[in-house]
Amino acid sequence: MELVVGGAKAFAYTAGREIDPARPSVAFVHGAGLDHSWWGLQSRYFAYHGSNVLAVDLPAHGRSEGKPLESIAAIADWVFALLSALKLDKAAVVGHSMGALAALEFAARHPQAAERIALIGIAYPMKVSDAFLDAARRNDHAAYDMETIWGHAPQVPLGGNPNPGMWMYGDTLARLERLAPGVLYADLKACNDYAAGFESAARVECPALFVLGARDMMTPPRAAEGLVRAIRNSSSVRVAHSGHSLMAEGPDATLDALIGFLAA
Amino acid sequence: MSGPRYPGFDTLALHAGQSPDPATGARAVPVYQTTSFVFRDAAHAASLFNMERAGHVYSRISNPTVAVLEERMAALEGGVGAVATASGQAALHLAVATLMDAGGHIVASTALYGGSHNLLGYTLRRFGIETTFVSPRDPKNFQREIKGNTRLLFGETLGNPGLDVLDVPAVAEIAHAAGVPLLVDATFTTPYLMKPFELGADLLYHSATKFLGGHGVAIGGVLVDSGRFDWEKSGKFPQLTSPYEGFHDMDFEEESGTRAFLLRARREGLRDFGACMSPMTAFQILQGIETLHLRMPRHVENARKVVAFLASNPAVGKILYPELPQHPDHELAARLLPRGCGAVFSFDLNGGREAGRRFIEALRVFSHLANVGDAKSLVIHPASTTHYRMSDEDLARSGIGPGTVRLSIGLEDAADLVEDLGRALAAASKAR
Numbered sequence: 057m058e059l060v061v062g063g064a065k066a067f068a069y070t071a072g073r074e075i076d077p078a079r080p081s082v083a084f085v086h087g088a089g090l091d092h093s094w095w096g097l098q099s100r101y102f103a104y105h106g107s108n109v110l111a112v113d114l115p116a117h118g119r120s121e122g123k124p125l126e127s128i129a130a131i132a133d134w135v136f137a138l139l140s141a142l143k144l145d146k147a148a149v150v151g152h153s154m155g156a157l158a159a160l161e162f163a164a165r166h167p168q169a170a171e172r173i174a175l176i177g178i179a180y181p182m183k184v185s186d187a188f189l190d191a192a193r194r195n196d197h198a199a200y201d202m203e204t205i206w207g208h209a210p211q212v213p214l215g216g217n218p219n220p221g222m223w224m225y226g227d228t229l230a231r232l233e234r235l236a237p238g239v240l241y242a243d244l245k246a247c248n249d250y251a252a253g254f255e256s257a258a259r260v261e262c263p264a265l266f267v268l269g270a271r272d273m274m275t276p277p278r279a280a281e282g283l284v285r286a287i288r289n290s291s292s293v294r295v296a297h298s299g300h301s302l303m304a305e306g307p308d309a310t311l312d313a314l315i316g317f318l319a320a
Numbered sequence: 321m322s323g324p325r326y327p328g329f330d331t332l333a334l335h336a337g338q339s340p341d342p343a344t345g346a347r348a349v350p351v352y353q354t355t356s357f358v359f360r361d362a363a364h365a366a367s368l369f370n371m372e373r374a375g376h377v378y379s380r381i382s383n384p385t386v387a388v389l390e391e392r393m394a395a396l397e398g399g400v401g402a403v404a405t406a407s408g409q410a411a412l413h414l415a416v417a418t419l420m421d422a423g424g425h426i427v428a429s430t431a432l433y434g435g436s437h438n439l440l441g442y443t444l445r446r447f448g449i450e451t452t453f454v455s456p457r458d459p460k461n462f463q464r465e466i467k468g469n470t471r472l473l474f475g476e477t478l479g480n481p482g483l484d485v486l487d488v489p490a491v492a493e494i495a496h497a498a499g500v501p502l503l504v505d506a507t508f509t510t511p512y513l514m515k516p517f518e519l520g521a522d523l524l525y526h527s528a529t530k531f532l533g534g535h536g537v538a539i540g541g542v543l544v545d546s547g548r549f550d551w552e553k554s555g556k557f558p559q560l561t562s563p564y565e566g567f568h569d570m571d572f573e574e575e576s577g578t579r580a581f582l583l584r585a586r587r588e589g590l591r592d593f594g595a596c597m598s599p600m601t602a603f604q605i606l607q608g609i610e611t612l613h614l615r616m617p618r619h620v621e622n623a624r625k626v627v628a629f630l631a632s633n634p635a636v637g638k639i640l641y642p643e644l645p646q647h648p649d650h651e652l653a654a655r656l657l658p659r660g661c662g663a664v665f666s667f668d669l670n671g672g673r674e675a676g677r678r679f680i681e682a683l684r685v686f687s688h689l690a691n692v693g694d695a696k697s698l699v700i701h702p703a704s705t706t707h708y709r710m711s712d713e714d715l716a717r718s719g720i721g722p723g724t725v726r727l728s729i730g731l732e733d734a735a736d737l738v739e740d741l742g743r744a745l746a747a748a749s750k751a752r
Contacts, residue, residue: 230547
């Protein structure tokens, strides 16, 4: 569905279904440089199992217009504004990577609207290497290569994709190559600059689930341990063999973790 | 790039798409010779059908062995994914049927395999899809024939029968300016000799029967998507960008972004047309792909030796091989095909049809049959076989002379190939 958020056209995937405020709602927030379709299997499941689904394209990503948001707090507020525009008072927010930081910040800044948060492939601090950040700043293709390679477990280029016939590296690259100049840099910088993690984690009142890839090179599970401890009501699931792209590398395990958490 | 690196072509040819089988530890790709796959429970079944979970349901739609081939080819070509089909012709049909309905129009190169020409020029026309054929020599020919209902530009990377080299970057630019994709048949070049996506093509397919398999035991095709064409931005492909009643009102682009084309090709094309690849065929083609990077250089090396021999023989007229300076696409080939121009080419034998017949019958190492891209060297004389009923004038219109011979150079000792051809040329000369 299309709507206007912050004065710009915004898009949220709903699996083609109408939003009904009487049903529970789940917002999915993608990571750096990506879009709503990264959640394809998981978002579709919840849309067909009783929930309103809003898999958003953040500004300047996918089908949403506008400029990329420059901070994690701005992303969290944008998600809140999108839900408010749809008159949805409360939602579970599921985020991946940059989107996971935004989900955390959403729960801290808008506790009344946060039903639950699921943080997939998260680390804090989420520092981005100088080489990666610099390549993105220069709009150098090397930044896309780094996100593609580091964004998957080491065995992915040689292993089988759970999604028949698809090549995970190629799919990630094709998505990144559609970005306008500067968008990936803005996303990475927002992750790199985010400094409120522990403070915000301490303010989270709702239940939180961490879903972490055992072979994640970008946000290794040990880098989430501080946040896991800092959120009072949290649980954690580790997906064996998966790297940072959990929704593609371990789609069933990720979905099962979300079903268990969101249905609880 | 500074930082991590991608696996090399040779490694991908051996490994991409398959980890050792988790159930048995089998290192080779297992042949999952099964029509269907057991659901864990009713909810799992429903989720698979509704695309909420990844997995296999029925081997017409997807199969684990076939999926290895698809993923491996996507990796070798640098695409987002692939769909394997029953033949190369099935891959071409699947591409066209996914992109357009009756009323659609294609601008295609004249330098095409005869089967492709038949499909586009006659068969698809019966279903309301028209094709205008243009010489690929000047890319502007494609531009001139683009109409409001054009939905695809199409050519072969190395065209039949004269090995016309498609100027992929130039034709891709024309296609993109018109908001349509460029599809190429990359059978003769394989990903080892050319990466069409890096040159701007959007979609490609192979007759996997040829060099990919290489052993002449299996018929198959594979259709690969670069994922780079923006169907939504083009606005010309409601098949991919509007709700489709035939698949739960799914908007394929909205659902899957870069995977929209392949999603519809698989979920509609394989489901309804049914031209899928069998698991055993996928296994056999995979055995070939594992040595593609070793075979292709040898094919090219042998072809160069044979071309050099033929060029020095007085019984031979024109040789259509782009590495020769007199070929009209010589410079383009040097730019787009630095690793070589493949191993299939034609030459004209002085002496007409009778010389051609004698030549063929005198060969001992070359096999006389209708195929190319085999590890064994192959030959065919169109005027006495595939084009037997055509007059010399009609042959000329197809770019074929009465003495035209097509060779597919294999992996034998090049000296044996040269000796075989020398004997046959001597026999052919007696016809004059």
